[in-house]
């Protein structure tokens with residue numbers, strides 16, 4: 001069965017890759033393309049936008065009117081648009097894959113509420129490599145324990161609007177959970193001035209925004225006499241887009257619930 005995919009944020013950096021990935025993946029097809037009201041791409045052909053040739057799918061701003069045309073919505077937009085799309089999918093009984101980062105705690109709670117009625121995949125990073133790294137981080141944190149200082153360093157392109165990245169925060173959560181810490185209480189975001197000596201129980205975050213960097217994350221476990229670093233470097237957005245399309249195909253026949261990429265990839269214990 002072919003999974004018909006709607007793509008929100010179709011003209012964005014991720015949106016164009018998602019159209020291409022949904023078009024090139026066996027068993028999926030781009031069926032609806034959505035953009036913000038007033039966006040210059042409205043009315044244009046999604047395939048032409050993505051550079052894969054005409055698909056006969058015109059970009060629209062009306063998700064509700066398109067509800068019968070798709071099975072799963074993939075959303076890589078901004079938090080406010082994502083929540084509006086979650087509400088529309090919940091009302092229409094459609095599944096949704098969410099890659100958007102920077103959601104507030106309230107927005108995440110609303111999302112979890114919607115997942116009682118519809119299937120939702122929500123993950124800050126859809127690449128296989130990053131999801132493997134999350135498993136390695138859990139192991140590293142358990143083995144090295146409280147004997148090391150832990151720092152999360154991330155670098156992204158100059159257009160990114162949230163910091164730290166959703167992936168960096170998830171990496172911090174995985175490490176904190178493994179060590180029995182609460183990230184909200186032990187995170188330190190950047191340092192400046194007379195900071196005093198480092199507290200070993202903190203987890204530090206450093207953010208770089210520069211040029212066209214697709215996405216790089218390093219978690220450093222630094223002890224006395226040795227240091228372990230786990231690094232992931234994305235060199236193409238297609239790695240995220242392929243993962244999101246894989247998640248959409250996986251989600252199409254799942255019951256309502258809140259899932260992540262560890263579920264999609266079968267990495268949950």
Ligand SMILES: NC(=O)C1=CN([C@@H]2O[C@H](COP(=O)(O)OP(=O)(O)OC[C@H]3O[C@@H](n4cnc5c(N)ncnc54)[C@H](O)[C@@H]3O)[C@@H](O)[C@H]2O)C=CC1
Pocket residue numbers: 008009010011012013014015034035036037039076077078081098099100101102123124125126127166240
């Ligand atoms: N989970 C993952 O694997 C990844 C997540 N991301 C996240 O995806 C999000 C988007 O990233 P980019 O594509 O780089 O941003 P972008 O700014 O290039 O694209 C976002 C698009 O959403 C559109 N948009 C805004 N409001 C809309 C609405 N109401 N309806 C439909 N479209 C709307 C914008 O016009 C824009 O074209 C960010 O939060 C980013 O952190 C990015 C890459 C990978």
Ligand SMILES: O=C(O)C1=N[C@H](C(=O)O)C[C@H](O)C1
Pocket residue numbers: 101124125156160164165166167168214215216
């Ligand atoms: O905005 C981006 O580009 C990316 N955002 C995601 C995040 O915030 O973790 C994932 C990826 O690193 C690219």
